[in-house]
Amino acid sequence: MRNIASIIAFCFVLNALKAQDTLPKFTIKDINDKKILITWASAFGDNCIQLAVQRSFDSTHFFSTIYSAQSPELPQNGVIDSRMPKGVKVFYRIFYVLHGGQYFFSKSVGVYSFDKINKNINQPPHIQPVINDIKVEDLPKSPVIVNTPPQVIQYLSIYKRTTDTLYERIESKSFKHLRDSITQKKDTILRIDSANFIIKPFIPKPVWQASKFVFAIASTNSVTIKLPQPKLHKYRIVFFEENGTQLFEIKNPKEDNLILDNTVFVHGGWFSFDLYEDDKLKEHNKFQVLIPF
Numbered sequence: 101m102r103n104i105a106s107i108i109a110f111c112f113v114l115n116a117l118k119a120q121d122t123l124p125k126f127t128i129k130d131i132n133d134k135k136i137l138i139t140w141a142s143a144f145g146d147n148c149i150q151l152a153v154q155r156s157f158d159s160t161h162f163f164s165t166i167y168s169a170q171s172p173e174l175p176q177n178g179v180i181d182s183r184m185p186k187g188v189k190v191f192y193r194i195f196y197v198l199h200g201g202q203y204f205f206s207k208s209v210g211v212y213s214f215d216k217i218n219k220n221i222n223q224p225p226h227i228q229p230v231i232n233d234i235k236v237e238d239l240p241k242s243p244v245i246v247n248t249p250p251q252v253i254q255y256l257s258i259y260k261r262t263t264d265t266l267y268e269r270i271e272s273k274s275f276k277h278l279r280d281s282i283t284q285k286k287d288t289i290l291r292i293d294s295a296n297f298i299i300k301p302f303i304p305k306p307v308w309q310a311s312k313f314v315f316a317i318a319s320t321n322s323v324t325i326k327l328p329q330p331k332l333h334k335y336r337i338v339f340f341e342e343n344g345t346q347l348f349e350i351k352n353p354k355e356d357n358l359i360l361d362n363t364v365f366v367h368g369g370w371f372s373f374d375l376y377e378d379d380k381l382k383e384h385n386k387f388q389v390l391i392p393f
Contacts (some may be wrong), residue, residue, distance in 0.1 A: 122143040123194065124204060125206070126192075126206060127140070136190070137180050137181075138153055138179050138192055140178065145175070147173075147199050149173075149198065149199055151194065151195070151197075152195045153179055153192060154166065154192065155192055158191065190212075191208045191210045193208040255295070256272055256275055256297060257295060257296045258299060260299045260301070261298070261300065263296070311387065313326055318390050321362045325359075334377070336376040337374070338376075339365075339373050340371065340372045342369060342372065347365070363391070368388075368389050370386055370388050371388075
């Protein structure tokens with residue numbers, strides 16, 4: 101008996117698929133007081149990677165999946181819902197996903213289970229198709245031509261520095277203009293995947309500038325210290341090796357132009373210093389000493 105019932109159900113599906121409109125349209129029909137037949141045709145072929153039939157007792161909310169197609173690429177398919185209470189109005193819709201991440205919800209269609217006059221009661225209120233969280237008003241309303249998926253707008257997510265910071269979302273057709281403007285700024289745009297990119301701002305390397313207060317003069321083989329108004333301020337200069345080891349300290353100089361011989365620094369190379377004015381750090385910098393051989 102179970103085999104006979106399965107054969108009868110299969111025949112219902114075959115008959116319902118004749119002259120079937122293609123997705124996003126689909127057909128629902130009462131079979132008896134316990135079963136409702138949902139059928140659809142797909143023009144997407146292998147481009148359809150996921151398809152599910154969803155049911156709700158509300159036209160726009162609380163949908164749950166009752167069937168997930170194992171072969172969503174099939175051109176025609178159907179399913180029988182056999183768990184419906186008698187005389188209850190129920191709504192169905194089809195959710196499907198295409199390659200590239202675009203996903204759609206069909207219109208929700210309502211019907212009373214076991215309508216005695218065998219007529220479907222369709223309810224137009226529907227959830228608009230959604231593409232990457234963006235509502236699309238102009239999805240195809242006529243049957244889709246075979247192997248020609250509906251035109252959709254693809255959006256790209258642009259992040260700055262890290263994927264935690266969304267910079268903006270743009271249409272894919274605007275990507276070239278954005279990339280050109282970023283390149284002009286010497287920034288770099290990196291691809292995460294087909295829909296996500298990250299901007300790495302250009303950070304110029306710092307250029308060393310000699311101090312105007314403490315500096316080495318190669319021609320005189322000396323280090324010059326020029327301090328503004330040393331009689332009005334309390335200055336202190338601490339000199340360090342390149343590795344940070346302290347060498348010596350000059351406290352409270354009273355002259356505005358001091359000259360140190362290079363031999364004070366024992367060897368050639370880079371030295372750093374901290375210049376304090378009235379016990380506050382005024383400058384941290386470095387200079388290079390050349391020792392003649």
